[in-house]
């Protein structure tokens with residue numbers, strides 16, 4: 567944060583701000599290239615045919631771009647929540663989609679399993695972490711069709727074989743930097759297979775051809791994402807952050823399970839390590855609990871309006887100590903009730 571703030575005043579002793587230099591300057595070109603190559607390094611995807619883009623329009627624009635660039639006959643979707651549903655809606659504007667499996671029947675509180683993925687799909691789209699409902703995929707489907715994954719809310723949080731995915735996208739604002747940049751990691755070989763004309767700004771090939779500089783990139787969001795990626799490398803990369811994320815999640819879920827005043831929303835085996843969703847078992851305690859966590863300095867614990875209850879988001883930047891503060895408040899409530 568401090569480094570990003572300093573760069574807004576002056577970038578690396580240049581006498582100019584990060585947000586006033588040209589994005590074509592050698593300084594910014596180097597920032598973009600560093601952010602792109604750190605992404606591949608951290609994901610273990612160097613020299614495997616992948617390219618990295620930092621685009622605008624959020625993950626929501628990727629719902630549409632994926633279909634624009636990949637959907638010829640039929641796109642398959644795993645519907646695990648609000649964001650998957652929105653991705654399906656956008657793809658339906660351009661062609662045929664099939665929901666291969668869905669957890670809508672139980673309020674999206676679990677991850678569907680045991681489904682077959684038809685071989686005639688142009689791609690299969692999944693959402694690795696369901697930010698609102700607090701579920702996460704722990705096993706990924708084996709498929710012969712290109713696998714597309716919305717990793718907006720868990721990218722860089724855990725070790726995975728990222729080469730299983732053909733296209734990964736993620737809004738920067740959870741585990742990377744400020745809103746405004748959207749990371750797209752794409753295996754180039756899946757492109758160029760649709761017959762439609764693609765508007766330049768929506769065409770991955772156009773952006774790739776220009777090194778993610780087809781138009782002015784969101785310089786502050788890219789710079790800040792680069793700083794976060796460097797920070798992650800200095801922490802020991804994804805294996806180290808994964809260990810901390812696991813400790814944070816286990817600490818909170820064990821309190822949710824042991825404390826009779828709380829109940830988890832998501833099916834245990836599908837619980838998210840990034841977003842823990844839970845409710846009070848007795849609504850009468852709501853005012854007391856709300857006052858207690860606010861007093862403890864906790865922010866933003868209210869659940870999404872479509873689920874209610876509480877949601878503790880434990881992205882990479884959140885410390886184990888912070889989770890400890892919440893767990894203490896929860897056990898204090900049990901003592902007082």
Ligand SMILES: Cc1ncc(COP(=O)(O)O)c(C=O)c1O
Nearest residue numbers: 624625626649697716718719737
């Ligand atoms: C999993 C997931 N996908 C997509 C989005 C939408 O992202 P954006 O607001 O960048 O369009 C979000 C936002 O929270 C998300 O959590």
